[in-house]
Each structure stands twice: as C-alpha cells, then as structure tokens.
Amino acid sequence: MQIGFVEQRQMVIGKDQSGNDEIAKWLEVIIRAPGVREMAFKMSKGKQEVGKKMPDWVLWYRTNQRKGEKYRDIQAGALWMSKSIDGQTDYLSGYIESPSIPGGRMRIAMFKAKPRFDGEQVTWMYDVVWSADKPANEDQNDYAPQYGSPVANQAPAPQANTIAYSPANFDDDDVPF
Numbered sequence: 001m002q003i004g005f006v007e008q009r010q011m012v013i014g015k016d017q018s019g020n021d022e023i024a025k026w027l028e029v030i031i032r033a034p035g036v037r038e039m040a041f042k043m044s045k046g047k048q049e050v051g052k053k054m055p056d057w058v059l060w061y062r063t064n065q066r067k068g069e070k071y072r073d074i075q076a077g078a079l080w081m082s083k084s085i086d087g088q089t090d091y092l093s094g095y096i097e098s099p100s101i102p103g104g105r106m107r108i109a110m111f112k113a114k115p116r117f118d119g120e121q122v123t124w125m126y127d128v129v130w131s132a133d134k135p136a137n138e139d140q141n142d143y144a145p146q147y148g149s150p151v152a153n154q155a156p157a158p159q160a161n162t163i164a165y166s167p168a169n170f171d172d173d174d175v176p177f
Contacts (some may be wrong), residue, residue, distance in 0.1 A: 003033040004128035006043065006110060029059060031128060037100055041076060056081045059096060079110065093131065107131040 010025045027043035041059040048054050059077030063069070079094035092110040110126040 001130045002127050003108070003130045004029060004031040005113065005124040006030075006126035006128065007124045027125070029128060031096065033106070033130060036106075039096070039098065039100075041096070042073060043079075046078070053080075055079055055094065057092060057094075059094075061098075077108075079108075082109075092126075107133065 006027055006029050008025060009028045010023050012021045013024045014022045016022050029041040029043050031039040031041070040062050042062055043057050043059055046055040046058050055078035057079040058075055059079065060073035061076040063071040063073055076098060077094060077096040079092040082091055082093045083089070084091070089111070091112075094108060096106050096108060097104060098106075107130070109129045109131045111129065113122045113124050113127050115122050
C-alpha cells in the first residue's frame, strides 16, 4: 500500500559573495497513511563508520514548523539500500518511529516513482510503501513483533484464572453507547 512520496525541495537561504542566490536542497518524505496524522521528514545521507552497518539514509522529523523556530530536528527513522531478489530493482527499506504510529514503528520501503497509467504526471522522486511485518517463523501469527526479541512489547501471558480479551468474548452488551 502506498502511503507517501519523496520530493526534492529547495529554498533560497541568502546570497553568496557574488550576489547569486544560495540555495539549500533536501529530500522531503511525506507520509499520509490512513489513520495516522500526516508526517514530514527530511531525508539525509547517513554517516558510514568502518565495521558498522549504519543506515544509508536517516529520516529527521522537522521540528521547526513555525517561522523563527530554531529547534534541532529529531531522528525518527533509518533506511538501507536494498536490491530485489531478482536483482533488477534497487530500493530503500527501513522504518519510521513515532508515538503516533500504532506499535511505535512502521516498516517502509521506497521505490522510484513511475506513472501508473498513460499520461500520468509523476512530479515526485519516490513512492513510499508500507511494508507489513512478516512472521519470523510459521509458529508466529501475522501480528507478532518483528523488532528485537520475538516477545518484545508483548503483554505477559494471562494467568489461568483470568479471561483474556478477544473478539470471541466480546458481545454487543459491551458497547458503551
């Protein structure tokens, strides 16, 4: 499911010594996922360190939303270059972290934007696609956490004398209004 796009943005930030405009350019990631507030991130090249698998790109949440604000941007995600199994398609894959996202983390992938039909004008660089979690093995269901340990962020198992909430023990009398 496509949930966003990446555009190259630019802004005049002043004049150089010759009187020419100084232009700042950056990649802006816009996420418009259903049920999640729109988010914008600056995408910058990651710093590589010898011996470490650092992200190729870092996503920064844009905290300076109003004129005159001078807060630092907040790191909110990372992306790594990947290649499709058939070796034909290069893409970026990674994640975005935010308290506004259910579970706190959303896996994403970015592909070169291409028209979907004749005559479509593609004015952005990349499509951002939601990448669903996949079970680590066949014993886990589709909702098992995939980040860190297999039981990360899971509630403890219910005790034998308690009733766990599930759709099976929920009926219309439980609806508040």
